[in-house]
Amino acid sequence: MxxxxxxxxxxxxxxxxxxxxxxxxxxxxxxxxxxxxxxxxxxxxxxxxxxxxxxxxxxxxxxxxxxxxxxxxxxxxxxxxxxxxxxxxGINQNAANRYVEHFLKNGQLSAMVSSDIVKREQKLGHSKLDFLVGHTYIEVKTPLTTLQVEKKDHITTSKGSEFTSFERFIKHIGELEASLEENDRAILFICFIYDSPGFRGSTNGKYSSYIRETVESSIKRGVEIWQVNFKITPTEVNLIRYFETTKDILNNGAAKN
CATH class of the missing domain: 2.40.50.580 (OB fold (Dihydrolipoamide Acetyltransferase, E2P))
Incomplete structure (x- = not known):
């Protein structure tokens, strides 16, 4: 959008x-x-x-x-x-929240969530989630372990060790799911500080099926997945587009089973 x-x-x-x-x-x-x-x-x-x-x-x-x-x-x-x-x-995952806050407060993400009340780092359960907008909790994730861009011939790559630090992600999506006991909506907001076509998680690692099943379970209980693409330049960050991917993630998961 x-x-x-x-x-x-x-x-x-x-x-x-x-x-x-x-x-x-x-x-x-x-x-x-x-x-x-x-x-x-x-x-x-x-x-x-x-x-x-x-x-x-x-x-x-x-x-x-x-x-x-x-x-x-x-x-x-x-x-x-x-x-x-x-x-x-963009690789500054902390800065991503500042960008999201800016566009939330300016009403430029209104197709996803709209409220005059935007609060940062709100405690929920045993976690702090990034935003509470009205009565909707939003957790922002900025994936960088896989870059969904073309790697040109002059770029050298290497095979790194498998990413295994999923505990914080699992805790946050669990808290989002739990927030639906008192709120109508909860959103996992996948943020790219470049123009990514769509989020694709790893399917080869030994933890990938567990992560996918956890996300799908949360979606079935009402958690929404949205994506935003920003463009960063030396002077500013612009909002390219944002869109809901909840059904796409569910459909992709079903296709892999």
Whole structure:
């Protein structure tokens, strides 16, 4: 669903750099105007199967000049460094909630949920869910372990270890399901900070069937699944489109059984 867009504007435009390598889960070494900096990587998990060697990126600069990592990598590109009009993939999963909040408060996600009351990080059961909009709880997830974009010839990939940290996801979708005892709706909001055609989870891992069955069970009890695609540039984040995928996930699950 496309709409007229009131963009999320960065207070200070993002800076373009070049990732030389990802030293560990938290640190990327980035060249900015010929100087190499240790930069904060805002997601500790795998980002696709990308080998981070000469990967263009966008960075935000902290106002705290005493911070150990002055820059945060906000987005990466799988285009060549020489490409003047790069496509960017946002990797800051925490920032995704700020973007969602902006568009919720501006009423630009009104086909999904509409209310003047938008609350962040609301306690529910033993969890804190990302949003309570009116009487609807919303949990935002930003998948990065699989990137649903074309990987060009110059991109090197490697086979990483299987992702196994599903406990938090299982807990949150369980809390969403439980919220339906007192509320009419609960939404799992899959957020891509790039234009993804549609969410596709892993089907090969040893945990994939368990995750799929958990999601399908929650859907059958009333949890809705929606997807949003954002576009990030050095100056702003725009809402490309958002749509419900509840039936698609159920149908895909049935096709695999």
């Amino acid at each position: 496309g709409i007229n867009n009131d963009a999320f504007i960065f207070e200070t435009p993002l800076i373009e750099g070049l990732i030389l390598r990802r030293r560990n889960r938290f640190i990327m070494e980035v060249a900015i105007d010929g100087v190499i900096y240790d930069c904060h990587c805002p997601t500790t998990g795998r980002i696709g199967s990308i080998v981070f060697r000469d990967i263009p990126c966008l960075l935000s600069k902290s106002k705290d000049m005493t911070r150990k990592t002055l820059y945060t990598v906000e987005a990466i590109s799988l285009d060549l460094l020489s490409e003047p009009n790069k496509s960017w993939i």
